[in-house]
Amino acid sequence: MVEPATIPVERLRRVARDEDEAADILRTMYSNAVTGVRSPAGATEYSFSSAVAGRVRCDHVRNTFPFRTTFDPFEQLVFFCFRIGAARVGDGGSEQVFGLGDHALYRRDAAQHVDTAAFDVRLLVLPWDAVSVAAGHRTGLPARGLRFTSMRPVSSAMAAYWTRITTLIHDDFAADDPSAANPLINEHLLQTAATAALMVFPNPTMTAEHLRGPGWTAPASLRRAVAFIEAHAHEPVTLTEIAAAAGTSGRAVQHAFGRHFDITPTGYLRRIRLRRAHEDLLAADPTTGATVAEIAARWGFAKPGNFAVAYRKAYGVPPSHTLRS
Numbered sequence: 659m660v661e662p663a664t665i666p667v668e669r670l671r672r673v674a675r676d677e678d679e680a681a682d683i684l685r686t687m688y689s690n691a692v693t694g695v696r697s698p699a700g701a702t703e704y705s706f707s708s709a710v711a712g713r714v715r716c717d718h719v720r721n722t723f724p725f726r727t728t729f730d731p732f733e734q735l736v737f738f739c740f741r742i743g744a745a746r747v748g749d750g751g752s753e754q755v756f757g758l759g760d761h762a763l764y765r766r767d768a769a770q771h772v773d774t775a776a777f778d779v780r781l782l783v784l785p786w787d788a789v790s791v792a793a794g795h796r797t798g799l800p801a802r803g804l805r806f807t808s809m810r811p812v813s814s815a816m817a818a819y820w821t822r823i824t825t826l827i828h829d830d831f832a833a834d835d836p837s838a839a840n841p842l843i844n845e846h847l848l849q850t851a852a853t854a855a856l857m858v859f860p861n862p863t864m865t866a867e868h869l870r871g872p873g874w875t876a877p878a879s880l881r882r883a884v885a886f887i888e889a890h891a892h893e894p895v896t897l898t899e900i901a902a903a904a905g906t907s908g909r910a911v912q913h914a915f916g917r918h919f920d921i922t923p924t925g926y927l928r929r930i931r932l933r934r935a936h937e938d939l940l941a942a943d944p945t946t947g948a949t950v951a952e953i954a955a956r957w958g959f960a961k962p963g964n965f966a967v968a969y970r971k972a973y974g975v976p977p978s979h980t981l982r983s
Contacts, residue, residue, distance in 0.1 A: 664839045667711045667831070674704035677725065684727060687717070688736065709831040711838040714848050715783040716831040721776060728771045729764070735784045735806075735855065736764040739824065743777025747809070754809060761817050761824075762809045763859050782824050784851055792852040795897050795908035797863045808860040820858045823851060830960070842931070842958030845894035849924070875914035879904040883911050883923065891930045892957075897923055931957040932972055935965070939980040950977045 674680040683706050702723040709716050720742075744757040749768040756762050764770065766786070790801035811817040827847055830836045837843045856863050886903035887895065900923050901908040915923045935957040942948035951962045954977070959965035969977045 665712050665841055665844050667709055667836055667839050669707070669709050671705075671707045673706070674702075676702060680704040680721070680725070681727070684729075688729065688732065709836075711831065711836065712841075712844045712848065713785045713788060714827065714831075714838065714844065714851065716828050717781040717783065718779075718828075719781065720778045721774075724773075724775045726771060726773045728769060730769050731766050732764055733766075733786065735766070735786055735789055737782045737784070737820075737824065737855070738762055738764070739780050739821070741778040741780060743775055743779075745772055745774035745777065745779075747772050761811055761820050761858075763806055763855075765806070765809060767805065780824070780828055782827060782851065784848070784855065788848055789852045789855055791896075791898055791908075792849065793856055793861070793863045795901075795912060796853070796856065798907070798909045799863055803862055806859050806861045811858045812860055812864070816858045820854060823854045827851060837955065837960035840955055840958065840960070841894040842892075843955070843960045845896065846958060846960075849896070875904070875906055875910050879906050879911070880914045880918060883914070884926070887923070887927050888930055891927060891934060895927055900927075928958075929972075931959070932968055935959070935977075936969070936973060936980065939977055942981055944981050948981065950981055953977075953981075 672683050674683055680702075683704065687706065687708065702721070704721040704723075705719070707718045738756075739761045740756055740758055742758070744755060746753050746755050747762070747764075747770055748754070749765065749770050754762075787801070790804045793799045793804045794801060811820055827838075830838055830847070838847055883900050883904035886900055890899075897908045897912070901911045904911050906914075911923055915921055915926055919926060921929070935953050938953045938956065939950070942953060950966070954962055954965040959968075966977055969980075973980065
């Protein structure tokens with residue numbers, strides 16, 4: 659039986675009472691090139707909280723005063739959504755206004771200024787390389803070719819989808835015992851968010867049909883990919899690692915799994931983890947305190963309800979039935 663490791667969840671909370679303190683928080687958390695925060699005199703409060711697990715960060719910022727600040731381009735991808743208030747964001751040539759419920763992505767290719775009144779905003783911070791690698795796996799687009807061309811989602815439907823993804827991640831990170839501390843779940847959240855960002859915010863992968871196909875994958879390469887997944891299912895496994903084990907590209911291994919198994923490599927990984935959870939349920943003794951939720955989490959299933967649905971579909975009975983028997 660494999661015992662789960664944990665990822666530390668680092669939490670930070672700071673409160674600024676004046677513009678200099680607020681600028682210091684911004685410099686520390688978002689950019690070393692914040693050129694200044696200008697606010698009117700009077701009572702002010704800038705509240706910042708952050709939770710980091712692995713390579714995913716969730717921030718929550720509130721402030722009670724109008725201010726203007728300027729950022730140089732960020733190294734990471736910073737997504738934000740307004741829960742209260744609004745902001746005017748510009749790059750010197752054009753400006754856009756974002757208000758209640760709006761999602762946006764800060765540009766990485768230009769300095770930007772932000773003018774805002776009192777607001778409450780949630781931010782999701784993702785590493786650029788996770789998103790650029792996901793783009794390569796989806797379409798073969800090289801990392802240097804990825805560029806987000808708009809700060810706004812492509813449609814209201816995709817904005818609603820992004821709301822569901824980011825709410826799931828923020829709510830989990832805010833919990834006393836977040837699922838993101840589980841390495842398998844943490845990697846799944848990162849990959850889900852990276853892939854979703856490519857679907858929601860305009861970028862070249864949305865029109866990449868002209869790129870060359872993945873080519874042929876040798877049966878031996880596919881067998882190596884399958885063997886790697888089965889040997890490492892208890893670890894956080896990425897598509898890049900599966901492709902490296904197979905000796906081919908991520909896009910090629912995706913194509914091979916689809917052709918031979920009618921499933922993605924990550925879908926196959928999830929199937930193996932479901933089977934391992936089934937084996938653990940069979941071997942567990944409920945009188946010793948073993949639970950379905952504990953075993954599901956061990957194998958990367960954060961939501962017991964979703965696990966129960968997948969389990970029943972695969973094995974014909976609820977997981978609780980297997981545990982009791």
